[in-house]
Amino acid sequence: MIEFKLPSLGADMDRGKLLEWKVKPGDVIKRGQVVAVVDTSKAAVEVEIWQDGTLFEQLVPIGETVPVGTVLATLLEPGETPEQAASRKREAPAARPAPRLAPATAVAAAAVVAAPSAAPLAQRRPVSPAARRHASELNVDIDKVAGTGPHGAVTIEDVEKAAGRAAPADRYAEMRKAIAAAMSRSKREIPHYYLSETIPMQLAADWLARENEKRPVTERVLMGALQLKAVALALAKAPELNGFWLDGKFQAATGVHIGVAISIRQGGLIAPAIHDVDKKSLPELMRALSDLVSRARAGSLRSSEMSDPTITVTNLGEQGVEAVFGVIYPPQVALVGFGRIESRPWAENAALLAVPLVTASLSGDHRASDGIRGARFLAGLRERLQHPEEL
């Protein structure tokens, strides 16, 4: 039997609320499939599974908040029968879900029980269609809810009161808290060093303009995608910047999954990953970037995007700053920042020219790498951007 546990979808996540099951018992499930939607403090995230199997039992009801690591569901391994799974379950009661988080759900249960529940209701009571649907979403027993609507009908408001729900959580405040926790941990634990390099962008800009002329407007590539690709390729020679600091030592990542810092319009920030940036062509990368930004803003990210960025890139150039020195998102060990691209004086071959320049910066974790490695990375990044046709 396979246990599907709630994964940590980022260093700042210790619990999640199950919003939706995307599969039901008996469904055959493939590796990589989205099986559930979980609300973290940052977004509603589609959670993927990494094993093949057949869904056997869902152990956590929708609406429940549980700690990371809780078994959400069990799956039958290929060849395993439900009977075998059931007997195994009797032998190993450990497969039950982890203890549930107390506060929110306990209050809900108490409120529901407190409502009048003397005898089963003899006749059908009016329940508004919207209230009935909402009750099933919140797992509220509609028969125990007192109605205050027309003719004593149960309304949505009655259901919400019975569920003991406070006002809907303020996502912005939650996100702020999550950012505060992650950034405080970063500055507390990570000895940052900062480097910067001014990079001429004339060749890249000219090349990109020529390339884009050949493309339909909808398929044009932005400089941000070019920069991401350059970072990914430059990381090949600086593996100690791409990975995680875990359990007191550096663990290099196997792929280059760049977390892209995306500001959310209502406020706050999220940095989900684009996978295997070094292996994607520029058009592929551009599509992935647009898709990621729109989904991040719509709040529909996948768990793998949330949990496994191996380095983060922040681009505040569009906001008009000259340079950005970012705070590393733990457990990552580096963050690359780009400022705005702007025509500035530049000395070259004993001549003073006006050239589009960008300031690229590196925030590095000194536990995992030293300044000299960071310097080589930035030099490599500069070189990559002088050969845009190879990106």
Add this chain to the structure above:
Amino acid sequence: MSRLSYREGMRQALREALTGDPRVFLMGEDVGRYGGTYAVTKGLLDEFGPERVRDAPLSELAFVGAGVGAALGGMRPIVEVMTVNFSLLALDQIVNNAALYHHMSGGQFSVPLVIRMATGAGRQVAAQHSHSFENWYASIPGIKVLAPGTVEDARDMLAPALADPDPVVIFEHAQLYNTEADVPEARNTDIRSAAVRREGKTVSLITYGGSLPKTLQAATQLAEEGIAAEVVDLRVLRPLDMATILASVRKCRRAVVIDETWRTGSLAAEIVARIAEEAFYDLDAPPARVCSEEVPIPYAKHLEEAALPQPAKIVAAVKAALGR
């Protein structure tokens, strides 16, 4: 911005239509020398002459039929029928001819005819002059039905109606002619969509035409009691802009439809049916209607008022939907 009455807005639209297109002419009972029963066409005979502002004999069937013929012949007639009550005499021309020619001719002929008529009660002109039948017209495929409820719409809906290749019937509620408002110079040429006239979140009040001012008044009163009513002005009775209606109902979860026609078979009945079909699971209370009582509209003032939708009835219906 300029200050206009509903009547002046309508007249301005007619004048612009006559000035802008030589194919346009007006025809109807008393539209010329008398200046229109509701004084909408006053002065237009002097300005445009008897060829283009034509008094018609008291025969709705004949002059609406002449309008259909003129439209088929390439003109852009605007036919005024004094009130919807009298338009029943012309129903054959409207329903069997104007609405059907495009279909019957296999698309060879369009009937670009505009028919204007007053509708509604509230002016103590007794039963034969006070009824509302726009719901009947709104059930007929082949025509479009407009009901301007604001001064701006009175001025702006005529031009797109004339530009439409199919017959368009415009209902002007008789109680609106004297209402005044500041209207922007810019024109709104939309004759497809409903408009949210007041934003709210607790109950969606859906209405049109002469009931719009009453509904807005009720919404103001409800706001004083802490109930945030949204007011949707249908503007177009056929085809109905269901997207706007359903969006409002889904937001507010309660709907009250206000319509001066009789309750049975009313436009409100149609709208409530569609809400039940398409937004049932979003409803937190049964949809309600405020319509006219099912009596001939009385002459006596207090009885007439009692027979029609009024702000107090709307407020009561909203409270019932909220269980208060």
